[in-house]
Amino acid sequence: MRNVTVYITLKQGVLDPQGKAIQESLNSLGYDEVKDARVGKYLELQVEDGPNLEERVKVMCDKLLANPVIEDYRFDVEEAVRS
Amino acid sequence: MRNVTVYITLKQGVLDPQGKAIQESLNSLGYDEVKDARVGKYLELQVEDGPNLEERVKVMCDKLLANPVIEDYRFDVEEAVRS
Structure with a gap:
C-alpha cells in the first residue's frame, strides 16, 4: 500500500476569491x-501498489x-x- | 516576507464524505x-516578517x-x- 499525497493549487493569475476572503478576515482580526x-x-490517497503507479496517479489528477x-x-x- | 504553507486535515475518525465520494468516483473510473x-x-499565505510569527500563525489557525x-x-x- 502506498500513501499518495496530492497538492492542488490554482494557477498563477487565476482569481481566488476564497483566498481573498480569508486574507480579509485575517486582516480584520488584526493580522495585518x-x-x-x-x-x-x-x-491523501491510499493506493495499492502496482505497475505504473505514478503514471496512473497523474491520469487520476488530470481526469x-x-x-x-x-x-x-x-x-x-x-x-x-x-499501524 | 515569508511564505507560510498551512495543511489542514480532518482528524482521524471524523467522517469524510467528500473523500469517500472521490474514492468511489476513482473506483468507478477503473482505478480500483x-x-x-x-x-x-x-x-499559502504571504506574511510580513515580524516577532512571534510562528505563534501568530498558530493563533490564526486556531481562530x-x-x-x-x-x-x-x-x-x-x-x-x-x-521573483
Whole structure:
C-alpha cells in the first residue's frame, strides 16, 4: 500500500476569491501582516501498489482530481506505514 | 516576507464524505487500487516578517483557518523568494 499525497493549487493569475476572503478576515482580526492568501486542496490517497503507479496517479489528477485548465498539481508517493 | 504553507486535515475518525465520494468516483473510473481518500485544505499565505510569527500563525489557525474540534493542522514557514 502506498500513501499518495496530492497538492492542488490554482494557477498563477487565476482569481481566488476564497483566498481573498480569508486574507480579509485575517486582516480584520488584526493580522495585518497577512498580505495574500491562496487556497488549494490537499488529498491523501491510499493506493495499492502496482505497475505504473505514478503514471496512473497523474491520469487520476488530470481526469478527476484537478482541473488542468485552472489548477496545477503535484504529488508525492510514499510507502504506507502499517499501524 | 515569508511564505507560510498551512495543511489542514480532518482528524482521524471524523467522517469524510467528500473523500469517500472521490474514492468511489476513482473506483468507478477503473482505478480500483484506490482504497481510501481523505480531503484537506492547503493554504499559502504571504506574511510580513515580524516577532512571534510562528505563534501568530498558530493563533490564526486556531481562530479562523482550522476548526480544532474536527481538524488538525500543521504549517511550514519559509523565506519568500523574490521573483
